[in-house]
Amino acid sequence: MKSIVVYSVIITLLLSLAQFNLSNAFGGKIDYKKIFKNECQKCHGRDGKVTKRGKKLGARDFTDAEWQASVTDKELIETITNGRKKMPRQGGKLSPEEIKALVKYIRYFVPKKRR
Ligand code: HEC
Numbered sequence: 001m002k003s004i005v006v007y008s009v010i011i012t013l014l015l016s017l018a019q020f021n022l023s024n025a026f027g028g029k030i031d032y033k034k035i036f037k038n039e040c041q042k043c044h045g046r047d048g049k050v051t052k053r054g055k056k057l058g059a060r061d062f063t064d065a066e067w068q069a070s071v072t073d074k075e076l077i078e079t080i081t082n083g084r085k086k087m088p089r090q091g092g093k094l095s096p097e098e099i100k101a102l103v104k105y106i107r108y109f110v111p112k113k114r115r
Helices: 002-027 032-044 052-057 065-070 073-082 096-108
Strands: none
Touching: 032 052, 032 096, 073 096
């Protein structure tokens, strides 16, 4: 009888360890480059310069410094989460953390200032 209790404690511990590792694998490091490549690139382009298809739908060039300066992170999060016009909403598909990471990534597309 005692050994059953010991075993179940061990199994419970192992299970919670496995769960911890899983949530780490998914929540810890977000592969925003991969998400962008899979979910966004077809319209927004590999380097943030809009693709032909994206342009037709009304997407803009993420490397436009003036545009970058004119929008806040909050607005970008809002647009990605809820979508806007032809921009498909990602809220159901991506977690808030993933969307935040994508906004950071979009910020990388701004060209270095010459001058
Ligand atoms: C089917 C094409 C398509 C896909 C896929 C797509 N977008 Fe868009 N996106 C658009 C269009 C079109 C707009 C412009 C919407 C508008 O008219 O305001 C836009 C706008 C945006 C904006 C706002 C730009 C601004 O003017 O403020 C952000 C940020 C953005 N997209 C990020 C993403 C991210 C991140 C993904 C991937 C998770 C993604 N988009 C996937 C088409 C797309």
